[in-house]
Amino acid sequence: MNNRITISDLYKNKQKSKIVMLTCYTAPIAKILDNHVDILLVGDSLGMTVYGHNNTLSVTKRMMIDHGKCVVDNSKNALVVIDLPFGSYETDKIRAFDTAAEIISKTNANAVKLEGGKEISETVDFIVSRGIPVMGHLGLMPQKINLKGKFLSVGKNKIEEKKILDDAKSLSEAGVFSFVLEAMKSELAKKITKNFDTISLGIGAGQHCDGQVLVIDDLLGLFGNFTPKFVKKYSDLKSIIDKSVKQFSKDVKDRKFPTKKYSY
Numbered sequence: 001m002n003n004r005i006t007i008s009d010l011y012k013n014k015q016k017s018k019i020v021m022l023t024c025y026t027a028p029i030a031k032i033l034d035n036h037v038d039i040l041l042v043g044d045s046l047g048m049t050v051y052g053h054n055n056t057l058s059v060t061k062r063m064m065i066d067h068g069k070c071v072v073d074n075s076k077n078a079l080v081v082i083d084l085p086f087g088s089y090e091t092d093k094i095r096a097f098d099t100a101a102e103i104i105s106k107t108n109a110n111a112v113k114l115e116g117g118k119e120i121s122e123t124v125d126f127i128v129s130r131g132i133p134v135m136g137h138l139g140l141m142p143q144k145i146n147l148k149g150k151f152l153s154v155g156k157n158k159i160e161e162k163k164i165l166d167d168a169k170s171l172s173e174a175g176v177f178s179f180v181l182e183a184m185k186s187e188l189a190k191k192i193t194k195n196f197d198t199i200s201l202g203i204g205a206g207q208h209c210d211g212q213v214l215v216i217d218d219l220l221g222l223f224g225n226f227t228p229k230f231v232k233k234y235s236d237l238k239s240i241i242d243k244s245v246k247q248f249s250k251d252v253k254d255r256k257f258p259t260k261k262y263s264y
Contacts, residue, residue, distance in 0.1 A: 005038050005079045007133055007177045014199055019211025021201055025050055025067045027074040034075035042068045044083040049217040056142045059085040068107035080109040081135050086143045093126040100132045115141040117167025121174040128175035136171040136179035138164055155188035172196045181205040204230030
């Protein structure tokens with residue numbers, strides 16, 4: 001029996017309570033997060049957090065399927081969404097559907113996520129109309145890092161604001177059930193949340209969104225390469241791990257481990 005949160009549940013509850021989403025890539029983290037979140041996002045951010053790449057562009061469909069299946073198999077409550085990796089959906093809508101269908105069928109996830117606005121609205125409509133729910137992604141789009149050269153916030157002027165509002169309208173009309181709003185001015189995110197029924201999930205987009213999302217490695221203080229302004233670190237696991245491994249190494253070198261207690 002499937003007791004997972006559904007898209008209908010999210011819409012019913014969004015007026016009563018903020019929606020919580022976190023990225024997730026591994027079994028032990030999935031088991032922990034599943035008790036506390038509404039949505040688990042198997043994000044292509046794993047390219048940076050898990051594999052140590054400089055950006056998300058080298059992430060493959062195989063990676064997303066393997067990590068996606070792992071998260072689905074080790075959770076039972078949260079809705080699971082998987083990113084379509086860069087290069088797997090942009091060229092045409094049929095290829096995009098084939099990618100989405102393969103990922104869903106091989107992982108049993110509930111939805112896929114695509115980055116982009118008006119330029120992918122026809123693709124989104126094609127995928128949704130064939131039975132696969134789609135989450136959108138507006139604002140800062142990591143898969144387009146090479147256009148800017150670095151990660152920058154958006155919505156700083158009227159031209160940017162109008163484009164993003166037009167993109168949000170296109171995605172909503174195409175049938176996305178939600179969109180991630182990343183690194184944009186709070187007032188712009190507020191307008192999008194107010195103007196469209198689509199669920200808005202903010203990451204660096206202020207407090208007016210229907211819910212919030214962070215990268216789990218940022219939240220836990222595991223990813224130290226770069227910390228965006230919008231990240232609140234709730235733990236410093238990097239220091240805890242470093243301290244623990246340092247002590248283990250010292251105990252081994254000093255012949256204090258293993259003792260009789262830890263031996264057969």
